Amino acid sequence: MIRLTIPSIEEDDLQAVCNILATGYLVQGPQVAAFEQAIAEYVGARYAIAVCNCTAALQLALLALDVGPGDKVAVTTYSWPATGNVIALCGAQPIFIDIDPVTYNMDPQALERILEQTSVKAIVPVHTFGGMADMRRICAVADRYGVPVVEDAACALGAELEGCRAGVWGIIGCFSFHPRKAITTGEGGMIVTNNDILARRLRILRNHGINPDAPDPDFIAPGYNLRLTEFQAALGLSQMKKVERIIKKRQALAAHYNKLLERSCLTSPRSLAGSRHVYQSYVALLPPEAVPHRSAIISALRQCGIEITIGTYHMPLTTYFRTLYGFQPGDFPITDEIAARSISLPLYETLQNEQQEHLIWTLIQEIEKHGSTSLNS
Template identity: 60%
Template sequence: MIRLTVPSIDEDDVSAVAEVLRSGFLVSGPKVKAFEDAYAEYLGVPHCVSVPNCTCALHLSLLALGVGAGDKVAVCTYSWPATANAIRVLGADPVFVEIEAETFNMDPAALERTLAKHPAVKAVMPVHTFGGSADIEAIMAIAGKAGVPVVEDAACALGTEQGGKKAGTFGTFGCFSLHPRKAITTGEGGIVATHDKKLARDIKMLRNHGQDPDASRPDFVTFGFNLRLTELQGALGLSQLKKLERIIAARTAGAREYDRLLAGSEVRPPRSLPNSRHVYQSYVVLLPEDLAGKRDEVIAAMRKREIETTLGTYHMPLIRYYKEWGKFSPGDFPVTDDVASRAMTLPLYEGLPPSSQAAVVTALGECIREVRG
């Protein structure tokens, strides 16, 4: 079986976790703090706060911005449902914004129209989908003109850049995931990055029962949850972070190899903005137009050949919950309709040999012919 993804776990990662287990200090120790500091240094921001996953990171960011019941938040259409769910769990309403066909990311012109139509929008949430940069410079300019804060969903985008600046460091908050499908992992895990000291403190309080993080004795100054990372995860994150650039380089080389193998074929490789750095959390192609609606048959045919592939991500307005909630139908977001029906993720991870990539591309051609019949 050629797997879709395999995390890059080395012996030093295993030793780092074992060392914490042997120490007997499993929570609230120095590893989590050291991991947060190293992450902040990598991004070039003053504050990173760890949480149990990126869904929590998005939720707490919106909560810290005061988003609540009845508020509107502009969010792109094409993402893992966590992105819109972080808005709905606060009782707020997602206002979906169409994507660009080229990059699968929020279309800045569509955002501009949305903000003109909904002047009460309280936050803008673009996603750096699959590790490719959204046009975050344009999005920041449009949101800035409207005076609306930006929360970047950078779940898949650690190391992604536009104009030499890292994704997740443009907005008021940048939210990252450490799930095993991402470049580096702590099992489950998430990071909130921010330039704002007060907001970083608010996130720290919200993740720890509302306690003042700077007080020497417990002082519960607000409400909050228990959303802390363990020392096991902190230690794993620290050792994973050391190899991030090696992993990104390997994934980028794998992406270039797929680009070469697919050149001249009817399958469209992923594209990225000029002046940006794509980190290929996923390598997502577009199948030919006549296979719209038949992508799942292609995935099933690949599985029969022992190759694991999957769809790109979800057309959020058309998943059952949001479709019923917002009475959305096909045609409301035509670019997303098209991308979501043809996008397919190919296997990509650090140890994937070029011979396996060649086998994937050969099998893909065969499966396309088979599904066409």
């Protein structure tokens, strides 16, 4: 089976986890602090706060910004539903913003059109699949309206725009260490910020409301328990030693896919000018005429031992948001098209070029079987 993803876990990662398990100190301690520091340094943020996953990171980010019932939050349409769910979980209303057809990320012009008419408490762009959203323009719009930006950088550790890493463009950035990300802690998340007041609030919220500065436990707010364990942090630290190696390999594999898709009926992903794409996923577009056959194509490839899947989700058309707000196809036309055509291809460090060649050949055969042509030219 050519799997969609395989995390890069090696002997030193196993050893790092075992060493911590053997100490018996298992919950948030020196390993978590060291992992936080490693991420803060890597992304160029003053503070990093580890949590148990990126969904928790995003929800705490919104709570730290006082997002609550009656508020509206501008958010991209095209993402893993956690991005929209956390807004609903805070009691606020997501205001969905359609995407740019090239980067699959929040369209700054569409954002501006919404902000002209609607007051929002925060803006949540996503760096979808590890490709940077147009943060220069999104932050300019946000500044004009005085709205804070929370970056959903779940997939974008190491991505950059104009030399500035994902996560530090907005007031808060959130990362995931789920196994489909470049580095993993199993489940895991990190919040980064340069703002000391927000960093303190986030530490209180993640740990039962305990005052992080008091010598003895003192509970100064209602807080959650969203902490990371010591053995997850040890794994994260071990993984961070190889993050650049992993990203460079993923970029090389993406470049090989790009070459294989040149002149084919599939459209390869593109990144924003001046940005560094880290390819959390390699998501290409099927030709429009293959859209009705996408599920059949995915199943046929699985039968051939090749695991592929869709890109990600059209959040306004998921049952929850569609039913609540009455969204329909046509409300977000760019997302309609990209979500319907997207296909995510296998990508992991040990994937071989020959496997890529084989799976692309198989995919094109399968598309042709369903009545499309393999070559545009």
